Amino acid sequence: MxxxxxxxxxxxxxxxxxxxxxxxxxxxxxxxVDSSSKFLSNDKSNSILLKPIDNLNNDEYDKFMLGRSFFSIPWVEAPAITTARDGLGPLFNANTCISCHPGNGKGTLFNKDGFVSRSLVARLSVEATNSNQDQELLKYKGFVPHSIYGNQLSINGIYGVDFEGNIKIDFEEKEVLFPDGEKQILLKPKYSLANLNYGTLDNGNVSYRLAPTLNGMGLINLISNEDILKNEDINDANGDGISGKANWVYSNITKKDELGKYTWKASVYSLKEQVAGAANNDMGLTTSIFPDDNCTPTQKACNEAPKAKDAIDIPDERLDAITYYLKHIKAYAPKITKEYKEGLEIFEQISCAKCHISSFETKEGFKVFPYSDFLLHDMGEDLSDGRVEFKADKNEWRTAPLWGLALHEKINKQKPRLLHDGRARSFQEAILWHGGEAIQSKENFMNLPKEQRDKLLKFLQEL
Known part of the structure; x- marks a missing residue:
């Protein structure tokens, strides 16, 4: 027993x-269980960014499709029979989100007719004074808007409201000579504004911005603040010449300062705020986050334009659906081939990966490959736009994520224009424009043998 x-x-x-x-x-x-395949795909097609992530249930899929419809179907001016989609304008750039993000990819600099695309916008601001009003705008908005033209130039207006103006582009050629004798012609942009219907800009600052790809927009939220902030090195304590800086921005949702992750200068905290801001600036649509039309006090016809039936053009339920849609689209990730590994090795060797960090572990337990640290860096005078946004200085930009750029040619039948204003026609041109903290990486690239430069460029084209 x-x-x-x-x-x-x-x-x-x-x-x-x-x-x-x-x-x-x-x-x-x-x-x-590696759940990366639920969110990521190696399918380099023109439709991958239109597909939902795997395993959505019926309710989730319905919400995804609702958000997709409000993202893709045109809005109309009020009053209209289609009350669910009225409220466009009075001043606007486009009548759909997809107009600036074709196929949910990166915008083009020029349209098929050779004119400046709606994907390029002119962001407006003026130098801040020490007045209480300007200091409050800096704290809660990040910049001081132009008193007549506001936050952004509108190239369209509804009936009876004059559009604000148009963007014109000219280029000046600039030759760069590599140590081995190779020559590269860079295009230095000479942007200007034409047909200004509300008077001069009175020394206002203009920053030209090209719409980025929506690839991975939902995945950014899965990267922890701690993982982003551990790469911050404001005072360059390690002496490598690179001093990434977080942009702390005021959130209209949480009503406090938060870590900025979205936009060219990391000046927006959450994807929902980014959607609401774009809706207001690009289409003149109001939300609970931005409840006012984008008219300035001096624009009489804009302020007196017919109003939509509802005070808010995009109610919270629809704004949440659009945000949900963008959070749950599939993202592209390249195949890890022999060529990929060779290119990554060169990328790391010349220190590009110190800012364009290749991967992050997500809160879901799988890796994503944004090729960005989501921090601000001084990119030199050649790339300065003269505009501050919260903690971002005039010559500072968020490290541009490189993921999804391989899809651009599939979607638009043309190679992507790179950098914030689309001046670079290739990755090589984009690298050669790098200055400031990136000057050493640029020189390292220029000193590579031609064969290695080509391997690196091929690697970048597949990201």
């Missing part, structure tokens, strides 16, 4: 040990 009892106790002890071992294994992730 005693032997039987001992055997039972021994078996019980083995079960307890086994149970504890399994708990430990799952806790340490040894049996963790």
């Amino acid at each position: 005693l032997q039987i009892q001992k055997k039972q106790n021994y078996n019980l002890l083995k079960k307890v040990i086994l149970l504890k071992s399994l708990v430990a294994i799952f806790a340490t992730g040894l049996f963790a």
Whole structure:
């Protein structure tokens, strides 16, 4: 009997040990399921960014499709029979979100007719004074808007409201000579505004911005603040010449300062705020976050234009649906091939990866590959736009994520224009415009043998 009892106790002890071992294994992730395929795809097609992530249930899929419809179907001016989609304008750039992000990809600099595309916008501001009003605008908005033209130039207006103006582009050629004799012609943009219907800009600052790809927009939210901030090195303590800086921005949702992650200068905290801001600036649509039309006090016809039936053009339910849609579209990730590994090795060797960090571990337990640290860096005078946005100085930009650029040619039948204003026609041109903290990486690239430069450029084209 005693032997039987001992055997039972021994078996019980083995079960307890086994149970504890399994708990430990799952806790340490040894049996963790890689859910990356739910969010990421190696399919380099023109439709991948239009597809939902895997395994949405019926309710989730319905919300995804609702958001997609409000993102893709044109809005109309009020009053209209289509009350669910009225409220466009009175001043606007486009009547759909997809107009600036074709196929949910990166915008083009020129349209098919050779004119400046709606994907390029002119952001407006003026130098801040020490007045209480300007200091309050800096705190809560990040910049001081132009008193007549507001936040952004509108190239369209509804019936009875004059549009604000048009963007014109000219280029000046600039030759760069590599140590091995190769020559590269860069295009220095000479942007200007024409047909200004509300008077001169009175020394206002203009920053030209090209709409980025929507690839991975939902994945940014899965990267923890801690993982982003651990790469911050404001005073360059490690002496490598690179001093990434976080942009702390005021959130209209949380009503406090938050870590900026979105826009060219990381001046927006959350994807929902980014959607609401674009709706207001690009289409003149109001939300609970930005409840006012984008008319300035001096624009009489804009202020007196017919109003939509509802005070808010995009109610919270629809704004949430659009945000949900963007958070749940598939993202592209390149295949890890021999060529990819060789290119990445060169990318790291010349220190590009110090800012364009290749991967982050997400809160979901899988890796994403944005090729960005989401921090601000001094890019030199050649790329300065003269505009501050919260903590971002005039010559500082968020490290541009490189993911999804391989899809641009599939979607638009043309190579992507790179950098914030689309001046660069290739990755090589984009690298050669780098200055400031990136000057050493640029020189490292220029000193590579031609064969290695080509390998690196091919690698970048597949991201």
